[in-house]
Amino acid sequence: MKASVKIVFASLSMLSSLVLTSSFPKDNEPYKLSFPYKHAGLTERQAAAHLLSRFTYGAKSGDVDALVKEGLEKWYQRQLDGDLSDKGLESMLEPYKDINLTNDEVQNKYPRQPKVLRMAIKDGVINKDSIGKGDQKVYRKQLQVYRESKGYGQEQDLLRQFINQKVLRATYTNNQLHELLTDFWFNHFNVSLTKNQCAAYVPAFERDVIRPNVTGKFSNLLMATAKSPAMLIYLDNYTSSGKPVATTDIDEMQMGMSGMKQRQVKAIKQRKQGGGLNENYAREVMELHTLGVDGGYTQSDVTQAARVLTGWTIAPLGEDGAYGAAFKKVIDRIGAANLVKNGFIKDGDFLFVPTRHDNEEKIILGKKFAPGGGYEEGVELLNMLAHNSATAKFISKKIATRFVNDQPDPKLVDKMAMTFLRTDGDIKQVLITMVSAPEFWSAKSLREKTKSPFELAISAVRGLDAQVTQPYQLYNWINKMGQKMYYYQAPTGFPDRGQYWINTGALLNRMNFGLALAAQRIPGVKIDLLALNNNHEPESSEAALNTYSKLIMPERDLSKTLERLKPLLNDPELTMKIAKAAEKAPVPQPKVNTMMAGEIGMMPEAIPDSSAKRKTATTQKTNNSMLAQVVGVIIGSPEFQRK
Amino acid sequence: MTSRRGFIKGGGLALFGIGIGGIPGFLAEAVAGTQSPGLFKRKKIMVCIFQRGAMDGLMAVTPFTDEYLKAARPTLFMSAAKGSSEKPLIDLDGKFGLHPSMSAFEPMFRDKRMAIVHGIGSPNNTRSHFDAQDYMESGTPFKKGTDSGWLNRAVGLLGHEAATPFQGISLTTSLPRSFYGDNAAVAINNLQDFNLQMKGNPASVNMAAKSFEDLYDQTSSNLLKETGKESFDAIKMLQKTDIKNYKPSNNAVYPNTALGNSLKQIAQLIKMDVGLEVAFTESGGWDTHFNQGKETGIFARNVNDLSESMMAFWTDMETFQDDVTVMTMTEFGRTVRQNGNGGTDHGRASCNFILGAGVNGGRVHGTINPLSVENLEDGRDLAVTTDFRSVFSEVADKHLGIHNDKVLFPEWTSKTIGVMT
Incomplete structure (x- = not known):
């Protein structure tokens, strides 16, 4: 074959x-x-x-x-x-400064909860006997005050900034293709925020590993992902070792469990003494990143590739070293200048540790890797895979x-x-x-793709020229529609086919999204429907339908969609009912009743209680509400789900 | 056979023509609390509860005669002896004692409706929550890249087309790993959200609904057309009951907790007879590194929630009890020895609970050897003596009639332990 x-x-x-x-x-x-x-x-x-x-x-x-x-x-x-100027976007990203932090800085600014807790106990701020007892609110507040006093952030805030930037970039960047490719390659080399250990390193993964390489050589992308902390943790290669593990080399000691007894540490050491080969990355790099599941490799190839990649781990990060803490002392001892001489390779956040590397011979896909290959044989392997x-x-x-x-x-x-x-x-x-x-x-290619929830949401706000000031609100909707961005748990990434996205609950939420967006019910996402049409108010609902469907879905054959909707819109009884109901409803207060008037404007701040003006306001309200509804239906329509 | 969907269609029910919120009379009769008119063959339902964070199985179901455990947990060990404390363990069989806050389980256990498996876990000895949950939910303990979850595969193996979109449901905000895959599964956090959400007047709501229904009915994309139809059918199905003012049967009282509310909604779906067959929900807070507590405290609160929620569900199920099996699962157990913070750290085996009419109940299944160091895994943890797949596949087989365990759990050969009758 x-x-x-x-x-x-x-x-x-x-x-x-x-x-x-x-x-x-x-x-x-x-x-x-x-x-x-x-x-x-x-x-x-x-x-x-x-x-x-x-x-x-x-x-x-x-x-x-x-x-x-x-x-x-x-x-x-x-x-x-992909080098068009993006000034507007850059100023929008200003508030989200921490997306620019290096992994080192992230480690220092956003220490994980167990570490903060241990420090707080050590500093006497929290009594360890009180944890889990008494008022949880008080306890959380204490911890928060302590965190702030130390200048630490909460990881959730970092991830929120990261997600906000994703929404804003997709919506506003002029370099749209690069943004789509960033999404594509991220998903191809998926890492997930569901794995807490790697979550804080995911922003740098997208920024430094994926984004700069999206139109370059595939081998560069592969190599950069292989050496990134996020991937090394997500697929466990950072723990993989071909040799008995040194005494201090126990990740639980630095990262995980608090207050572990010496005896237990010893037990873990014993457990790890046999050498800990972890095949997860080696398997997925072949199955998911390069060759594909039918790419002609065997289980033996996987095991041998895992052996080639032993010793590929994470350099010490931040003040305490994090996952590389075990090597911090080693590096300090031999001196940064002498690393190469001692067989180490340090490249940014990546570290090759020779004492963890399996130096025996390996054979992968028929190719022999001679003994003593060290770091270079890993590079050779990945290059071989990239060019297969x-x-x-x-x-x-x-x-x-x-x-x-x-x-x-x-x-x-x-x-x-x-x-x-x-x-x-x-x-x-x-x-x-x-x-x-x-x-x-x-x-066969035209409009044959189903938009993912993310694509649907972003295409809607782009099509309506929306001003997005609270991107996270969109993220929440996207999650509801079935795509929790950055949280896909499996290394496969989100499946890329229509059937995956379109199911009952998700589809209903797509319709609800359209209605909510058009009616200005999504906080922090402002639209001006009239401005979209050069401030011409459509004369009838039918006119609104014609005009706005063409604006939102340019160059499409919309005759069927229009045909289906027109009779509904023209139902005089219905129009009357809507007008009547609108008349009965209280005069809109922009704050409360944003779905009616919103920013469409022209509505006076306070409406004098004269019946003539009241009637004008009512008509306008009916029209605006009708317009919002028409646009909502267009966004939620089957045609708009396709691209 | 008349499928649920066929029935809805055949009934010519054009709900949007009547107006959203209007409940057709003949459906209104089939309201919550009573069974459907028996037009359809009722299907078996499996409900899974994932206890995220790793439950301490040794505290939930304590081998209280074990002196090693007593010595290893000076401030956590509880006794079954009366008078030993205010609330002793509930002695199940002279060897195992149920945590006193799980007294809700006792009658179900005595009634042989509930079985416990002790020493259950994964063959992969990872102590990482993420990895262990991932492996348990994908059902492939040594492979991360498996694209589907075991419950999704279970749905695919039911042997019949989904009659409704509610065949596989997760009461969570997003789809759990267990339900990843090609077979339709829906995550719903709250049944009340399952509707077109508009704040406008009824006429415009109705118009939007009618517009969507017409558009999806006519679209050239089969995928969108079929799913659109399903969605509108689903709304109609759910509208036949007053979800908000649901009254559980038998005066069952669900705890007002996330788990309680999820199980309540699963019960509603089951009673509405909307075609549910595999349901999933989860409970959190089991990662008890600090001050786990004994009769009171975090652990006691958690098991109380679990047992009260499950009991309320079971009571509420009433005449549906024969159709339903509930199974709990957790990614691993906790260290035999307590740590320096009055808690326990990540371990290996734990226990799980299976509740249902077809359960070989009233017994603690599995093997637990005396907890001396030489019997422990890696010298510290309760050893895994029962592979989680043997229990999951047996429940799926006996309750749902899923025989193909090669697909359900690839690279694994079935070994049942007799947890089902």
Whole structure:
């Protein structure tokens, strides 16, 4: 099986070098792109809308015009480069300063609860006999005061800042493709906030490991993830050892259990004496990150790869060293300058510890790793995996699944895989091949993806030009719709297919989200529906439907949607009922009744009690409420769930 | 056979035409507390409760004759002897004693409806909460990348199409690892939220509902169309009862806790006969490193909540008791020896509780050897003598009729311990 795959790839890549080399300039040269959308029968505007649906978090009003004006290929090229100015976004991110902290700084500023507790007990602030007894509120308050007195933050606040920035970036960055790719690669190399031990290192993982590498060489991405604290903890490689463990090398001693008796420590030591090979990372790096589950490796390959990666762990972080505390003393003793001489490799937060490394011979996928390979054999292994033809295919298929459709055409995947192999795993080139292929533009790809809850929420706020001042409110809705961002527990990451996102409860919440957003019932997410239409108030609900569905879903065939909704909107009885009910309702107080008027404006602050003006206000209220409802239904409609 | 959904459709029930909130008369008769008219074959239901944080099985169900345990827990050990303290352990069989705050379990145990398995745990000896929960919920103790959870696979193995969207339900804010996977499973934190939420007047609410229903009915995407239909059916189903003013049967009183409220809602779903077959919920606070307490304290409060909630559920189930089995689980147990903070640290085996008519109850199953150091795992922990998969698969097999344990728990060969009759 594997051999035949290789042969196919070899012959295909020969073919590709003949046919395609000329159309792929070197990195520094300008791209000469040409998108075959006309062959697929698309107009330039339709093609622009398709590009926006695939490479942004949703079109804003006017985006199609702007894109056509700039030129489709030029736009894509600039998105691939990803260096457009983002001043507006940067000022919005100002309040979330701690997302810029290094892991070292995070460790110092956000120590974990058990550590704070131990310190508080040591400092006599909390009596350990009182824990769990008496008033829990008092106890929590004591702990909070203590934490503040020490200048410590709560990890939840850090994670909140991190989540807020995710929502804001997706909504406002001009470099939309880079943002989507950051999401894609994060999910591919998933780490999870559900694992407490690694949670605080996840912001740096996204910022330093994923984000800078999203259009680069795949091998760089793989290497950076392998050496990151978040991944080392999430898939346990930081504990993996091929040799008996040194006495001080017991993570529970620094991190975990408080007040452990000497006897118990000894017991744990005994438990670990046999050497602790942990295969979790080695298995998932093959199954999920590179080769894919059918990539032709065996359990023996997994075990041997795990042995190759023994000793790959985390450098001391922060004042107390955290997970690298055991090595802090070692490093201090031999001196930072002498690390390499002693077989250590320290690279940022990564540490290779030679005394934990299994130095015997290993054989992986038929390749022999000679004894004494040290750190370098791990690098060699990861490079080998990154360049495997199964990896080329697996990664290409995953990219096509995300950006084209749930079942990408095998021909398209083959083309992308060829580019992957030919360009040393250059992600940018793979993305160019994808969009240059007719399959990208075929009818099977148009609007065939179901938006994830995150994509739905962000596309809605982008489409309505919303001002998001409380991003976490959106995050809560996204969670309700079935996507708890950054909390997906399994290393597989969120599945990327419509069936996963669309279930009963989730779908209902999508409709509710649309209604809530349009009616301004989501705090900190402001919209101005009239401004979206140049402050023209639609004359009827039908006009509202026509105008706003086109604004929110540009270049789509909406005839069916409109057809279904019109009779409802035109039901005179219904309109009357709504008007009547609105009349009965008290005059809106903007604060309480935000869903009616909100920021749509023009409503005087206080309405004089004259019947004429009252009537005007009522009419307006009815209209605004009708408009909000129409827009809510559009957001919750099946058409808007697709992209 | 008439499926639930077929019935709803066949009844021509166009609720939105009538107006949301209107309850059709014939459905209104099938209100909470009474069984449905018997149009459908009732299905068996398995309810799982995950005790997150690792419950101290040795304090919940104490081998009170064990002198080693007594010595290892100078301030935590409780005795079953009357007069030894205000509240002695409840002597179950001369060897094991139930924590006095779990007295709610005693009648169910004596009645042979409840079984206990002691020494249950995972073959993977990780002491990390995250890893151990992950392994237990995926059902693959040595593999992290398993994309599905065991309860999701259980749903897939039920052998029939889901008649309703409520076949697999988790009473949690987001879907737990146990329910990850390809089979439909829904996380609902609160049944009352399961509706179109609008603050407007009834006419506009009705219009939005009608608009959505029409749009989803006509969409070209089958996925959206089918799920849309299911969603509206589901709303209609739930509307037939007054969820907010639910009155449990038999004067059952649920504790006003997260677990109590979850079990109450599961009971409502079961009585509404909406097609529920696998339910999940969880309880927290079991990570008792500090001042675990004895007759009172954190642990006593937790087990009291667990036992009172389960008892209320069981009492409330009344005529449904034959259909329901409840099973608890926790990621690992705690150290035999107490620590310096009046608590216990991460250990290995714990115990679990299984409640139901088909349970081989009134017994403490499993093996616990004397807790001398040489019998302990790694010299410190209660040894795992029963693999959690043998108990989970036996309950799933006997209660839900799921025989394919190769799919339910891959890379594992079934060994039952007779916890079900």
